[in-house]
Amino acid sequence: MFLGTCGQQYFNEILRSGIKTKISAGGDFMNKLHFTFGPVQSFVSQARRTIDLFSGSFLLSYLAAAAIKAIQDAGGKIVFPEVEKDPLMQAIKGEEKGFVEVGSLPNRFEAKIPQEKTEDIARRASRALEDAWNNLAGEVKRLLDKEASELINNEFGKIWDRQIKNFWEVNWVIGDQPRLLDIRKNIRNFPQQEEPGEKCNQCGERQALCNKDKADKKETRRYWNKFAKKINENHALTFRLDGAERLCAVCAVKRLIAVVRPYPWKVPEHYPSVSTMATLTWKDVVINKSQEHKDVLKEVEKYVQAMEEAKLPFSDSIKAFPHWKELAERDKSRVIEKFLRLDGEWLFKESFVKSEFPGKKDDLTIAKSKKVAADFVKTMKEKWQIEKPSAFFALLVMDGDRMGKLISDFTRDSAKISQALADFSIEEVPGIIQEYHGKLIYAGGDDVLALLPVDKALYCAKIIAKAYKDAFEKRTPPEIKKRATISAGIIYAHHKTPLGILLKDGHDLLDNVAKEETGRNAFALRVWKRNGPILTYSRKWKEINCLEQFQKVFKDYPNRFLYKFRDMPFLNELLGGNDDLQSILTAALLKSREAKLERIKAEELALKFYRVISSCGEQKKLDLDGPLFIRFINQEVPYANNIGTS
Structure with a gap:
């Protein structure tokens, strides 16, 4: 939506005439333009697969780059963020033709524009963004027309055009204060269009693509069963084949943009699933053991052969992890390579059901491959002391x-702040995520979004927080350095939990727990099991070592006891009273059937319990979610030899 209505022009005219910024630049007067577009969070979070998450983030940055380039080409200068060394910006200008890994530009920026060209340049940027989006969507539509022509008719085209055109809402103002843009965003330009028929089951907002207007669920599912098969003939695994995925035009662009590859530079074609991320550390441990014992390699080979016979697909997501790529290149037998290319999903028994199985669909094949996978995991545990693979992955925000x-407080130093953020997001974050075997989704300005193994996520976040401080130490004056802090939200979730729900909760955890409740410069952790979240723990970064103390003290406590004790409502009132709390702890431990402790041992544990809980952290409350988090990590990845903090 652009600056075309009378009301919009009137509003922007008020801003221009009332708060016009004149900046002398070599004798010329410049206006300051504040530019943004959206939706952002919903566009990214509406994802069923990791490729949807990556594509959403990357597309936002790509569209921002198109708008920024239009401003620069017309004589404008970007003030914030720093874009000169941004890889995506260099690629879109044709200066860099290598590999652009992730999105790195935000949806909001500021520019200095020659006064006489202000409105024209703002409109050029808006048109450039819209043109870039329409061109990308057009590439996807041409692919669909070619691959599934018999399933696409005029009704399909009407739905497509309705959803693609005017999808983005673009806002800009001219003035010195960034807050003016927030005021402008509160004025909507056009009412949202009504979306009839069966809704897209990725976003839940727009009608699912179909060749019939107002098609019901049964008709839409039948259509997508045929549609998915057609597309998957040349592009395996793009869609589920049972009609369970029914996407609108916008979500289809996100899914298929990696297939179309419309950019003149290389971007990731394959993205590791959350199941692969969950099992990554386990696979590393198995491979290390196989290099010491040939019998382990034989078990791996048996498993790989069975999955091949079942016609399970092998992905190229191995390329997402340099240490896996290196292992595969050294593997002359290709056993390790194939093992790594198999999705982590096929190490879990619950995945071997007909509705989920992409290979040979007969019951005998599914049952046989399920048994081989279960026996493989069992053998690793019983014979080689490698506990079963974790079913959890970490989402870092x-x-x-x-x-x-x-x-706003340091407008004269905005260039230095911008340089610090560029150093952080471009120079530091990608390497840190890679070192801890994660997959970066977005790093731009002060924002980071990534997937990581559960045993590495918290320490990785700690290192990123230090890199943030270091970037400001290097670039900015003391009064800015002391205020430059970053917070983190980390969701530890079962690999079957819907990704969109987790991303939304990750932002809530970051904003409302790490920042508002804990006071910023903090981290917040939340564990999601299949039925929902079970614990939340937050602390300042300087208190992260509390978790290591919990590791030492609470390993002897049974889980059921900790959960039961956590939920006793009156315990916080006793935190200041050593004797009362210790007495209750001792009595509860003696009563616990799980613990089976003698009085002397119970009293000793109760004393340790009290000392650690009462001394750890500034928040004077009895918080057992910290110890429970440690127990969760130890149980999920006992083969990792650490708790994720060091």
């Missing part, structure tokens, strides 16, 4: 604290 206020 990080964001600078009060960045908008920092920029």
Whole structure:
């Protein structure tokens, strides 16, 4: 949506005439343009697969780059963020033709524009963004027309055009204060269009693509069963084949953009699933053991052969992890390579059901491959002491604290702040995520989004927080350095939990727990099991070592006891009373059937319990979610030899 209505022009005219910024630049007067577009969070979070998550983030950055380039080409200068060394910006200008890994540009930026060209340049940027989106969507539509022509008719085209055109809402204002843009965003330009028929089951907002207007669920599912098979003939695994995935035009662009590859530079074609991320550390341990014992390699080979016979697909997501790529290149037998290319999903018994199985669909094949997978995991545990693979992965969301206020308070130093953020997001974050075997989804300005193994996520976040401080130490004056902090939200989730729900909760955890409740410069952790979240723990970064103390003290406590004790409502009132709390702890431990402790041992554990809980952290409350988090990590990845903090 652009600056075309009378009301919009009137509003922007008020801003231009009332708060016009004149900046002398070599004798010329410049206006300051504030530009943004959306939706952002919903566009990214509406994802069923990791490729949807990556594509959403990358597309946002790509569209921002198109708008920024239009401004620069017309004589404008980008003030914030720093874009000159941004890989995506260099690629879109044709200066870099290598590999652009992730999105790195935000959806909001500021520019200095020659006064006489202000409105024209703002409109050029808006048109460039819209043109870039329409061109990308057009590439996807041409693919669909070619691959599934007999299933696409005029009704399909009407749905497509309705959803693609005017999808983005673009806002800009001219003035010195960034807050003017927030005021502008509160004025909507057009009412949202009504979406009839069966809804897309990725976003839940727009009608699922179909060749019939107002098609019901049964008709839409039948259509997508045929549609998915057609597309998958040349592009395996793009869609599920049972009609369970029914996407709108916008979500279809996100899914298929990696297939179309419309960019003149290389981007990731395959993205590791959350199941692969969950099992990554386990596979590393198995491979290390196989290099010491040939019998382990034989078990791996048996498993791989059975999955091949079942016609399970092998992905190229191995390329996402340099240490896996290196292992595969050294593997002359190709056993290890194939093992790594098999999705982590096929190490879990619950995945071997007909509705989920992409291979040979007969019951005998599914049952046989399920048994081989179960026996493989069992053998690794019983014979080689490698516990079963974790079913959990970590989603990391990080964001600078009060960045908008920092920029507003130090407008004269905005270039230095911008340089610090560029150093952080471009130079530091990608290497840190890679070192801890994660997969970066987005790193731009003060924002980070990544997937990681559960045993590495918290320490990785700690290192990123230090890199953030170091970037500001290097680039900015003391009064900015001391205020430059970053917070993190980390969701530890079962690999079958819907990704969109987790991303939304990750932002909630970051904003409401790490920042608001804990006071920023903090981390917040939340564990999601299949039936929902079970614990939340947050602390300041300086208190992260509390978790290591919990590791030492609480390993002797049974889980059921900790959960039961956590939920006793009156315990926080006793935190200041050593004798009362210790007595209750001792009595509860003696009563616990799980613990089976003698009085002397119970009293000893109760004393340790009290000392650690009462001394660890600034928050004077009895918080057992910390010890429970440690128990969760130890149980999920006992083969990792650490708790994720060091």
